Amino acid sequence: MxxxxxxxxxxxxxxxxxxxxxxxxxxxxxxxxxxxxxxxxxxxxxxxxxxxxxxxxxxxxxxxxxxxxxxxxxxxxxxxxxxxxxxxxxxxxxxxxxxxxxxxxxxxxxxxxxxxxxxxxxxxxxxxxxxxxxxxxxxxxxxxxxxxxxxxxxxxxxxxxxxxxxxxxxxxxxxxxxxxxxxxxxxxxxxxxxxxxxxxxxxTVVRKRVSYRPQRISADHGDRTGYFAAAAGAFSAFAVFGVFTSVSPGFVAGELHHPSRLLAGLVVFLVFGGAALAQTVTGGLSLSARRAVGLGGQAIGVLLVVAGMYATSFPLFLVGGAIAGIGAGVQFKASIGVVSAMAAPEKRGEALATLFFIAYLGLSVPSLSIGLATRYLAPTTVMAWFAGILLVLLAGVAALSRRAR
Known part of the structure; x- marks a missing residue:
């Protein structure tokens, strides 16, 4: 993050x-x-x-x-x-x-x-x-x-x-x-x-007295289409992070029949470790290339996760989580780059604060929705629906990115 x-x-x-x-x-x-x-x-x-x-x-x-x-x-x-x-x-x-x-x-x-x-x-x-x-x-x-x-x-x-x-x-x-x-x-x-x-x-900062005000939240920064694309990308990336941090340990212990706490931790580690590594090694790529890697990684990864749950295959689930984490990490890095570049210097903090606000909605809302849905539907069915909705959102990010200036 x-x-x-x-x-x-x-x-x-x-x-x-x-x-x-x-x-x-x-x-x-x-x-x-x-x-x-x-x-x-x-x-x-x-x-x-x-x-x-x-x-x-x-x-x-x-x-x-x-x-x-x-x-x-x-x-x-x-x-x-x-x-x-x-x-x-x-x-x-x-x-x-x-x-x-x-x-x-x-x-x-x-x-x-x-x-x-x-x-x-x-x-x-x-x-x-x-x-x-x-x-x-x-x-x-x-x-x-x-x-x-x-x-x-x-x-x-x-x-x-x-x-x-x-x-x-x-x-x-x-x-x-x-x-x-x-x-x-x-x-x-x-x-x-x-x-x-x-x-x-x-x-490193000389303390000074200023009138306190909360951080302003606004989406009015440069190219609004590009900003909305970046915000939707951040939302989707954090949705992946949220699902793997909140409900995936339960899936691993339940649907995949691996109650080991170490394995549950390993899943989360691979998702975030893949994200961190990908953010580091893709620094030289163009924005469009990073966006493509991010969108593709998330899409392929979440489909493999669902396939792993249906096939009761922990290795497939693990590989899918790692690929989804790589995609989410690169996607979020691309969103940060877009917003940092388009915002005026005096409003850059405001623009990034808004981006993080939307990202953290992505961290919580999908996870809550999945948790609620599992009260009525099988976890594999719920994850399949999550994958479908995420794919639609990723398609929207791709379309908005093409339209952006």
Missing amino acids: SLVLDSPIAERPAASTHHGRGFWAVAGTFLIAMAYSTVPAPLFPLYVAREGFSTFAITVVFAAFAVGVVISLVLAGHVSDWAGRKTILIPALSLEIVSALLFLTSTSLPVLIVARVINGLGVGMIAATATAYLYDLHSRHRPGASPRRFEIVSTAANIGGLGVGALVAGALAQYAPSPLSTPYVVLAVLLAVSIAAVALTPE
């Missing part, structure tokens, strides 16, 4: 080793924070077994995260530009620890929902702030250098962290004692260490 912003750096001093160490400290912090947000994914089948939750209840818990992220992006995602990066990042990391402690206190549905909302509030602040902080530190450490290192590291920490969290949580739940506690304890400790690391990192 990469977010690249123009950031106000106080001054441009000579290259500093403190900023170089700070760059890697913030990168590690970013990865840990994003990893924590997918810890519950491979654990959802355990919650179902213990509390008897329905698939719909699990998707409500998952969607609560997206609600928290959207609220946070609108209210606080831009505040670090004048309040300071550390001023926002440290409280946001503290929110993640509060969320972990809530997960440790109870497995009841209300507590899980509140914990995920708080998790989302923290991530919304962290995603924008950590990305801008990395850009600042890279520029201070290597003045005049290409931003390539920043782009690769921020993508790996952001999207890659989401995959790492699910894989680590799945492994801990499979092999460590107390599977519903140990993953949260481990990540809470790492988050506490991250707070200390950020506290020791140089600040």
Whole structure:
């Protein structure tokens, strides 16, 4: 969920080793924070077994995260530009620890929902702030250098962290004692260490007093057809991410008869790992080529996922998830590129905030719909319908992209 912003750096001093160490400290912090947000994914089948939750209840818990992220992006995602990066990042990391402690206190549905909302509030602040902080530190450490290192590291920490969290949580739940506690304890400790690391990192923004206002949400940026194409592409990409994070562990344990928590985490890891890798290696492609790879990857991947469910083939399901993740990652990168290029510099933050708002609707609405539909239809049937609707949406993105200026 990469977010690249123009950031106000106080001054441009000579290259500093403190900023170089700070760059890697913030990168590690970013990865840990994003990893924590997918810890519950491979654990959802355990919650179902213990509390008897329905698939719909699990998707409500998952969607609560997206609600928290959207609220946070609108209210606080831009505040670090004048309040300071550390001023926002440290409280946001503290929110993640509060969320972990809530997960440790109870497995009841209300507590899980509140914990995920708080998790989302923290991530919304962290995603924008950590990305801008990395850009600042890279520029201070290597003045005049290409931003390539920043782009690769921020993508790996952001999207890659989401995959790492699910894989680590799945492994801990499979092999460590107390599977519903140990993953949260481990990540809470790492988050506490991250707070200390950020506290020791140089600040890059001169704090100033400004009149607070929420981040404005608007789609009026340049070519509106191109913007709508980018927004629909972001929605579709996050719909894929949402389905694999929320309901795919249940599908793997149920329809595919693989109850291993490690395998559930591996599915999520391959989806996000494929997305992160694809975003990195396709940086040299043209926008039209990235759009084609993104659309094709999502379409082929989701069809293979459905085929794997009907054939009860876990390898086919896994390959389909990886290809869908690659397509979604490239698709979202293309959307970011389109919006960043078309928006006026003074409105770029607003344009990207709107894009993320729409993307996170894609993260929650399809997952909730699938969770609700599984109460009345077989999961394989529901996923087939999801694939059909996604293909229609991808066709719409392709048509809008051709019409865009």
